[in-house]
Amino acid sequence: MPIITDDKEYKGVWCYGEVRHGNLVPTIYELIHVAKGLNETLKEDVSAVLIGHGVSDKAQDLIDHGADKVYVMDDPIFENFVDEIYTQAFTELILKEKPNKLLLPASTIGRSFASRVAVTSNTGITADSTEMAVDADTRVLRATRPAFGGNLMATIVCKKHRPEMVTVRPMSFPRAEKQDGRQGQIIQVPVDASQWKQRTKFVKFEVNQEDVQDIATAEVIVSGGRGVGNAKGFEAVHDLAKLLGGAVGASRAAVDAGWIEYRHQVGLTGRTVRPKLYVAAGISGQIQHLAGMGSSDVIVALNKDPEAPMMKLATLSVEGDLFELLQATIKEINRRRG
Numbered sequence: 050m051p052i053i054t055d056d057k058e059y060k061g062v063w064c065y066g067e068v069r070h071g072n073l074v075p076t077i078y079e080l081i082h083v084a085k086g087l088n089e090t091l092k093e094d095v096s097a098v099l100i101g102h103g104v105s106d107k108a109q110d111l112i113d114h115g116a117d118k119v120y121v122m123d124d125p126i127f128e129n130f131v132d133e134i135y136t137q138a139f140t141e142l143i144l145k146e147k148p149n150k151l152l153l154p155a156s157t158i159g160r161s162f163a164s165r166v167a168v169t170s171n172t173g174i175t176a177d178s179t180e181m182a183v184d185a186d187t188r189v190l191r192a193t194r195p196a197f198g199g200n201l202m203a204t205i206v207c208k209k210h211r212p213e214m215v216t217v218r219p220m221s222f223p224r225a226e227k228q229d230g231r232q233g234q235i236i237q238v239p240v241d242a243s244q245w246k247q248r249t250k251f252v253k254f255e256v257n258q259e260d261v262q263d264i265a266t267a268e269v270i271v272s273g274g275r276g277v278g279n280a281k282g283f284e285a286v287h288d289l290a291k292l293l294g295g296a297v298g299a300s301r302a303a304v305d306a307g308w309i310e311y312r313h314q315v316g317l318t319g320r321t322v323r324p325k326l327y328v329a330a331g332i333s334g335q336i337q338h339l340a341g342m343g344s345s346d347v348i349v350a351l352n353k354d355p356e357a358p359m360m361k362l363a364t365l366s367v368e369g370d371l372f373e374l375l376q377a378t379i380k381e382i383n384r385r386r387g
């Protein structure tokens with residue numbers, strides 16, 4: 050895609066709908082919400098792109114959530130995600146249709162896929178964005194993302210290439226609301242893989258057998274921080290999370306100390322979460338952590354320091370020994386449940 054001085058031929062805000070094992074990943078609804086916000090300035094179509102096998106029946110759902118158009122590439126060759134094939138298919142579509150902005154999820158697949166598409170489309174990309182806006186005068190996308198380990202926020206622009214690409218950190222934005230029966234255009238894109246090069250192949254997928262809930266999708270999260278003291282201190286955190294049917298989270302300090310695995314880390318250098326209930330046990334509330342969970346509906350902080358930032362942010366703050374508070378909470382829940 051050439052360097053441009055006039056972007057009038059590039060139109061539309063596109064969102065990539067990730068599909069895993071036949072299921073649409075909910076991050077697409079967050080991307081549509083972001084796209085609709087950008088479109089308040091751009092006044093262009095919001096489109097979704099679906100690539101997979103047996104995905105055509107998911108197109109209307111994306112229109113119901115706010116997409117004006119849905120491009121569908123449905124073919125057996127897309128049965129399982131393979132970077133090379135997906136990249137060549139998506140690049141062909143981009144070069145033909147010329148979107149203005151392109152949003153993808155900053156998921157494991159999205160991060161790998163988006164960088165390849167940016168290179169093959171000869172454009173720039175901002176990774177892991179948590180804020181986006183369009184400049185009203187230049188119509189250029191301004192994407193903000195954490196940098197230097199989350200210690201500062203950098204705003205990045207891509208002035209001379211299209212589409213302007215961004216990967217969006219999951220759970221950083223609310224989901225677009227559904228409106229049943231909404232009208233839109235579903236475009237079936239012809240697939241001809243005969244010219245595509247494929248040097249890698251999908252071998253198999255193995256399900257993780259561990260009974261651990263993913264914090265990225267949990268509606269209840271109980272997190273522990275430096276205040277839990279050690280790995281054993283997380284036992285009470287696990288007990289409360291299990292009792293509430295939630296997931297276990299952690300601050301960076303607890304992960305860095307080796308008390309719990311990285312996949313539990315909440316914050317700019319971990320995962321961004323948006324649960325209905327977030328319990329912060331022994332977490333002081335540094336800005337990097339708050340940025341990863343500050344959008345939770347209800348926040349309960351347990352800490353012996355009443356001046357901790359988390360205690361000031363929380364919906365409900367309880368001062369005291371966190372282990373006594375956790376055990377008292379567990380005991381009271383069990384009592385009320387009989």
